[in-house]
Amino acid sequence: MQTTVGTKSLTLVQAVTDGMRTLLQDHEDVLVLGEDVGVNGGVFRATDGLQAEFGEDRVVDTPLSEAGFTGAAIGMAVNGFRPIVEIQFLGFVYPAYEQIMTHASRIRARTMGHYSVPMVIRAPYGAGVRAPEIHSDSVEALFTHMPGIKVVCPSTPYDAKGLLIASVLDPDPVLFLEPMRNYRAGKEEVPEESYTIEIGKGKRVMEGKDVSIIAWGAMVPVAKKAAEHMKEQGVHCDVIDMRTLYPLDREIVQDTVQKTGRTVIVHEAHETSGVGNDVLSLINDYAFLYQKAPVERVTGFDTPVPFFAYEDHYLPTSERVVKAVQKVMSF
Known part of the structure; x- marks a missing residue:
């Protein structure tokens, strides 16, 4: 008897939330950390309800220090975890740039493959939502120039969930860009189960x-x-x-x-x-x-x-x- 896979109609930001919930349920080594991701559920509510469901040890509110919690996540990734870091806006990533480019992108090469950095850095990006200065930057090219980190940018809810799960399961660090203009622009049927979309395929x-x-x-x-x-x-x-x-x-x-x-x-x-x-x-x-x-x-x-x-x-x-x-x- 053929099994029917359930779907639900989600916006892009809801698909991101669903992807993180799926990962937290299926993988004990996954955790989420960032500013206001816990009690407040994130500035765009992308992590809404996750701390209540999985606890403060899995969904961690951090101090206001992108360099600090990104560096901590790199250490976690090297030691067996799969952290998902939320940068509230891509324009806020600059304090963490040194950690990403000096360490996250290089550790696999630096250790000749003995260690990898399986972490994801989520960042809403782009203009068109009437955000203040530095909240609307689209500087993906700063990261595509450095070998060792992958850069993913979905445009639809279906792709957002599948690419997020693939990014977290990838052995390399991934910058996961989320277009703010698309967050609630429409809905799409998204499978309830876990699925992946291959990174590097348009x-x-x-x-x-x-x-x-x-x-x-x-x-x-x-x-x-x-x-x-x-x-x-x-x-x-x-x-x-x-x-x-x-x-x-x-x-x-x-x-x-x-x-x-x-x-x-x-x-x-x-x-x-x-x-x-x-x-x-x-x-x-x-x-x-x-x-x-x-x-x-x-x-x-x-x-x-x-x-x-x-x-x-x-x-x-x-x-x-x-x-x-x-x-x-x-x-």
Whole structure:
């Protein structure tokens, strides 16, 4: 008799919570730590109810010290635990940057494989929610430059739970970026059981033959909206959600670009040295001769994320993506 797997309709942030609850239930070596993750359930309520369910020893409220509790988590990971660290906003990660880049990313190489650091650093990121300065940064490229740490960025509830479980079970440290704009933007059916999505694999979210639009995180809905608009004009876009930013999925980039020959890359991070440049390098390396037009990039600007009145102007919009698609089509 075939068993039916149950599902429930969840937002992205609820899927993150469900993923952590599943991990805490199934793995005694998993624990959660960070500022206000216990009694208050996290600034976005991503850990709501977990301390009451699993206790103060498994869901730990820490002092206001990103460097301190991130360093403590590295020590825990080396000694057999699988800690999930919450950084309240990605812009708050800078005090912990030294711990992540000097220790978490290097210990496996430093010890010639004798020790690994199976920890996850969760961080809401991105603009568009009217947060104050430093609360809206999208600086994923600071971490993709350092070998030894993986960078994951889901855009949907289903992917969020599956990638979070895969990240916690991975032997290497993982920076797990959660797009704040997507937290409660919609719901999706998510399996109640534990499941994983392979790190390093993107997915095709819309099928098309004319233009490739490559995005991740909060920019995936923007890319889809632009693709839907272009479809009304008879232009069919192949929309790719990278999902993992390090390591990048070379195969899916190569496949989509060789199919369409025209590409638009969308990310909200600053243009200079953004991860989109690494995607562009993959295109040059593996699909250069298939190009029918120069690649267009639609990104944030090379300025700190501005305050409320200009935030929408800073962020890539579907209108900007449509103009980029029209440009590569008319080249």
